[in-house]
Amino acid sequence: MAEITAAMVKALREETQQGMMECKKALDEAQGDIEAAKDILRRKGLATVEKKAGRTTKEGLVGLHINDDRKTAAMAELQCETDFCARNEEFQTMVRAVTASVLASDTVGAVAPTSEMAELVQGVLAKIGENMGLASAVRLTAPRIGAYLHHNGRVGVLVGVEGEISDETLNDICMHIAFAEPMGITPEDIPAAIVEKEKSFALEEAVASGKPQDIAEKMVAGKIRKFLAGLALLEQPFVKDDKKTVREVVGSAQVTAFARLAVGSEPRICVRK
Numbered sequence: 001m002a003e004i005t006a007a008m009v010k011a012l013r014e015e016t017q018q019g020m021m022e023c024k025k026a027l028d029e030a031q032g033d034i035e036a037a038k039d040i041l042r043r044k045g046l047a048t049v050e051k052k053a054g055r056t057t058k059e060g061l062v063g064l065h066i067n068d069d070r071k072t073a074a075m076a077e078l079q080c081e082t083d084f085c086a087r088n089e090e091f092q093t094m095v096r097a098v099t100a101s102v103l104a105s106d107t108v109g110a111v112a113p114t115s116e117m118a119e120l121v122q123g124v125l126a127k128i129g130e131n132m133g134l135a136s137a138v139r140l141t142a143p144r145i146g147a148y149l150h151h152n153g154r155v156g157v158l159v160g161v162e163g164e165i166s167d168e169t170l171n172d173i174c175m176h177i178a179f180a181e182p183m184g185i186t187p188e189d190i191p192a193a194i195v196e197k198e199k200s201f202a203l204e205e206a207v208a209s210g211k212p213q214d215i216a217e218k219m220v221a222g223k224i225r226k227f228l229a230g231l232a233l234l235e236q237p238f239v240k241d242d243k244k245t246v247r248e249v250v251g252s253a254q255v256t257a258f259a260r261l262a263v264g265s266e267p268r269i270c271v272r273k
Contacts, residue, residue, distance in 0.1 A: 004032060012037055059086045060135070060263040062156035063099030064149045073147055074103035074111070074139040075156045077261045078121070080132040086153075091132070094124040102137045108257075109271045111137040136267040138259040148174035154263040160271075163253035176239045176246060177260050177268075184270045185255050187228035187235065198227050233258065233270075 004027045012023040012034060022041065030036035060079035067073065076099040078091070085091050097120050102111050113134050125132050142160025148171065149156045157174040184190045202223040206216035229235035233255065234247040241249075260268040 004028060008032065008034065012041075058264055059083045060132070061086050061092065061095050061153045062149065062261050062263065063095040064147055064156045064158070065096075065099045065103050066145060066147045066158075067103070070145050071143065072103065072139070072141050073145045073158050074099055074105075074137070075158060075259060075261050076102050076137040077135040077156075077263060077267070078132065079135045079263060080128075081130040085128055085130045085132065088128060090124050090127060094120050098134060098137075102139055105139055107139055108141055109138065110267065110269055111139050113137070135263075136261055138261065138267065138269050140257050140259060140271070142256050144170070146170035146174045148178055150178060156261050158257075158259045159255065160257035161250075161253050162256050165250065165253040169249060172238075172240060173246065173250065173255075176236070177233065177258055179239050180233075180236050181260060181265075181268055182233035182236060182258070182270075183231040183268055185233050185258065185272060187232045189270050189272075190228055190231050195224065195228070199224055202227075 004024060008027055009020060009023045012027060013020055015038065023037070026037040026040040027034075029040055058079070059082055060077065063076045063078065065074050076095065078095045078098060080086055080091060098117050101114065101117050101120070105111055105114075117134055117137075121132055121134060138158070140158050140160050143162045144160070144165075146159040146161065146167075147157065155178050157177045159170065159174050159177065161170060161173075183194075199220060202220045203216070206219040209216075209219075234245065234250070236246050238244045238246050238249050255272075257271040258269075
């Protein structure tokens, strides 16, 4: 049997980022063959991923990166089991690396996980020992992009705009989206299935009230207008001054896209074609 030296263990550890004992065991099993030992560690890593995949992930971080020209930006939501893991430097480094991978893609809108992203996550999972994963990712391009990351790192916002708008106003719009959670830019962006479901609820309520048909129809129309205004960014009351709508605050500028990612919440992404 080949002698397993400290130098061999050190070299394998540096290449795989696995623990010293795990590297020693893999080298023993591979009879000193470095490449075979790497394969053993990879298989064990995949087994660890499968074993922990069912455990609940409720903590995590949102990574955000915006290019210097402020025309391209990306976000990624990475979930884990505990806040202790979310505060771990290796987890945070992985979040930045995954976000950089999202930024490097050529997708506009929601970005599907790639093998590169999966490998980045699995590498940290094997070391930290918690279930974790990429929950959502998005990449936006626009003539100008505003960005906001909440101080706890759990909520991130990107907004793409075209036209004249101050940095302060653009930042305010980002914070508004973080708070108000719009689903679309205008009422037309709200999915038809959601609107129809709300209409059916409103109609049932109107009919149950015993109102005449024409009055019931008006009640439904009014409720739907209010419902859509609550979900459409430009129609929402501005959080810093609810006497104005976001449309009035934006002025002549056009919002072309936005994205809101928050740990444990459904992503809100709207890109105007």
